Amino acid sequence: MxxxxxxxxxxxxxxxxxxxxxxxxxxxxxxxxxxxxxxxxxxxxxxxxxxxxxxxxxxxxxxxxxxxxxxxxxxxAQTPPSELWYGFAPLKTERLDYVIQKATEMGAGIIQPVLTRYTQVSRLKHDRLVANAIEASEQCEVLTVPVVAPETTLEKLLSTWGAEQGDRQLILADESEASASPVEQVAALRGQKVGLLIGPEGGFSEEERQVLRAQAFVTPVSLGPRILRADTAAVAGLALIQAIIGDWR
Amino acid sequence: MxxxxxxxxxxxxxxxxxxxxxxxxxxxxxxxxxxxxxxxxxxxxxxxxxxxxxxxxxxxxxxxxxxxxxxxxxxxAQTPPSELWYGFAPLKTERLDYVIQKATEMGAGIIQPVLTRYTQVSRLKHDRLVANAIEASEQCEVLTVPVVAPETTLEKLLSTWGAEQGDRQLILADESEASASPVEQVAALRGQKVGLLIGPEGGFSEEERQVLRAQAFVTPVSLGPRILRADTAAVAGLALIQAIIGDWR
Known part of the structure; x- marks a missing residue:
């Protein structure tokens, strides 16, 4: 503009x-x-x-x-909607609003709340999330408001992934991952549809982590040696994706 | 731990x-x-x-x-203090606290408030900023609390850069930059001390931007096609630096 x-x-x-x-x-x-x-x-x-x-x-x-x-x-001119998928375990009210805003600002096209074992929120006000996505789009000059999907469970997300998402690859922010380089891992997904999944404040359960890592479409990456809050991890992970294989170039 | x-x-x-x-x-x-x-x-x-x-x-x-x-x-075991410098135009109270927390979480070692022409805040409560850096260090398992420097002006920052910062390179988040790839630009600084400078909500003035871009130690990079709020740009820019030439690998 x-x-x-x-x-x-x-x-x-x-x-x-x-x-x-x-x-x-x-x-x-x-x-x-x-x-x-x-x-x-x-x-x-x-x-x-x-x-x-x-x-x-x-x-x-x-x-x-x-x-x-x-x-x-x-x-x-209208730009095509972003194909970038962002899944996250919902946080309490104020920080939930914040995460929706930040995901929109960072160019996520589909925002998917995912309920996990340690998620502290179970019912979401869908209208409020949509209103946040609209407001953020207005402010940061996004031309297509991201779709906020109704919440789902991690189990259902994984069991329907292929049917719903096709060959989309899922980048998992995993504190326990001792990856050599998130940059190279993300770069290896160039040309494919991708998503980013951020866990809840308490982390994934050990069982959830194992199930996630066992999926062929999942790439676990480390977002560095510090403990990042979920909202920080969202911005950091989306920045990495946009800069390396997304629309920052 | x-x-x-x-x-x-x-x-x-x-x-x-x-x-x-x-x-x-x-x-x-x-x-x-x-x-x-x-x-x-x-x-x-x-x-x-x-x-x-x-x-x-x-x-x-x-x-x-x-x-x-x-x-x-x-x-x-003690880790060496982070050499990463983070400069920003201070925001209003709540979002200022937030920026200090996020910079700490993302591993900045030196946090420098910089007053610019369009900065809406002129006097900072230094103790409050330090308290925020300590609290964030406690929460995100940083072992050395970042140094919060007293505020300075952009003019003074630039005129004393060599004397104070030696050969440190400054990455400038610049909305007007039509860079090909921030990833390659940041990668080109590998092995050097770096800093990241984020402007105020209203952006730098045209004069400030020209002066900044004229410095040999400044690399202007684009953080993508969307308008990022200053706090989002902080996390996104620091994520890029840490992932590509910092401690994420």
């Missing part, structure tokens, strides 16, 4: 976006633009919907109940 | 640590162990001081005013 649009508010919407079209925002976004950001008729906002790229739009109504916008100019 | 010690509380202390020695904790740590963690005589704690490795110790007094511990067994 050219620098002149970088400072405009950026909102995710459902409707189609095309030159000259009009978009009526729903109540919550209308209130946000009109009351919180105090936008008035003539002000500009960038909209995206995950299909049509990002568009500069202009307010034609500033009602707090229903802001409408005229679609003026495409400022970014 | 063997798994059996991993669950013990871990505290940073000033005194020397040697087999059979005794350590009297100061008031705040005594209160923490005795009142918060409810440790009693005979319970075990791991202590480290940045010089003598980590030691298993045992409470010989559980007074809330002054816990004393007997040094029982070394559980980790």
């Amino acid at each position: 050219p620098r002149s649009y970088a400072s405009l508010p950026r909102l995710y919407v459902e409707p189609d976006l095309a030159l000259g079209g009009a978009v009526a925002l729903q109540k919550e976004q209308s209130l946000y633009l009109a009351a919180v950001l105090r936008k008035v008729v003539g002000d500009e906002v960038v909209l995206f919907n995950g299909r049509d790229g990002a568009w500069r739009t202009r307010l034609t109504s500033d009602s707090k109940k229903s802001v409408t916008l005229e679609v003026v100019e495409q400022v970014a | 063997p798994r059996s010690y991993a669950s013990l509380p871990r505290l940073y202390v000033e005194p020397d640590l040697a087999l059979g020695g005794a350590v009297a904790l100061q008031k705040e740590q005594s209160l923490y162990l005795a009142a918060v963690l409810r440790k009693v005589v005979g319970d075990e704690v791991v202590l480290f001081n940045g010089r003598d490795g980590a030691w298993r110790t045992r409470l010989t007094s559980d007074s809330k005013k002054s816990v004393t511990l007997e040094v029982v067994e070394q559980v980790a």
Whole structure:
């Protein structure tokens, strides 16, 4: 997005976006633009919907109940959705929000909560996770909001992996792995669809670890000699993948 | 640290640590162990001081005013302090704490707040930053607490770089850089002392960016096509450095 649009508010919407079209925002976004950001008729906002790229739009109504916008100019062409899969054992509320935001920021395309033996959270507010992914996409200029999948168990994830994920390779952040070089391990997966799985704060159980490591599609990697919190490991692991075989080049 | 010690509380202390020695904790740590963690005589704690490795110790007094511990067994040999330098434009309070924690977790050895034109914070509570670095070291099993340097300005940092840092190379996370591959750029610095500099939320000013890029010791790298928040960029950039030329291998 050219620098002149970088400072405009950026909102995710459902409707189609095309030159000259009009978009009526729903109540919550209308209130946000009109009351919180105090936008008035003539002000500009960038909209995206995950299909049509990002568009500069202009307010034609500033009602707090229903802001409408005229679609003026495409400022970014649509990019294909990210194929990068990110699985994680959900954390408690605030840090869970944080993990969703960070995964979105780092370019994950599919975000999959996975319940493990030591996971301390069992029921998730799916709507809240989706809202977090949308908000992060708005802020970090992602053009396709990542899909947040409903939670599953580790057992089910592994037993349905081939059917659901095809030949996707799974990079497992494993504290017990004494790998020579995570860089070479990740580089060896170049050209394949990949995922990253981060365990819960308490780690995987010994049984879970053995089952995971026994899968042909799993590559255990070490994220260094220090103990990383799960949210740090998410960013670090996704950075490694994006830099070596992802979209950082 | 063997798994059996991993669950013990871990505290940073000033005194020397040697087999059979005794350590009297100061008031705040005594209160923490005795009142918060409810440790009693005979319970075990791991202590480290940045010089003598980590030691298993045992409470010989559980007074809330002054816990004393007997040094029982070394559980980790001292590692050399990390040479990795991390500079960042300070953020507002909560996210500032977070950045210090994450830099420590990722193995930075020197943490340098740098005031830039668009930095929104000018005076830092140095004690608070040090406390955060200590707490993060305790949690992530770092054996040497990183040094938190007093804040400086970008101008002063650059004008004294050679005198203070010798031949250290500075990796600059630069959104405007259209680099081919951050992996190759970082790999090219193998064997040299390096630092990572992350700008403020508003980015560097155009003038600052030009001055930075004009320095022979600066390597601008791109951290991908998305807008990363400063705290995310810290973890991502440090992960890249540690994985490619640092201690992840």
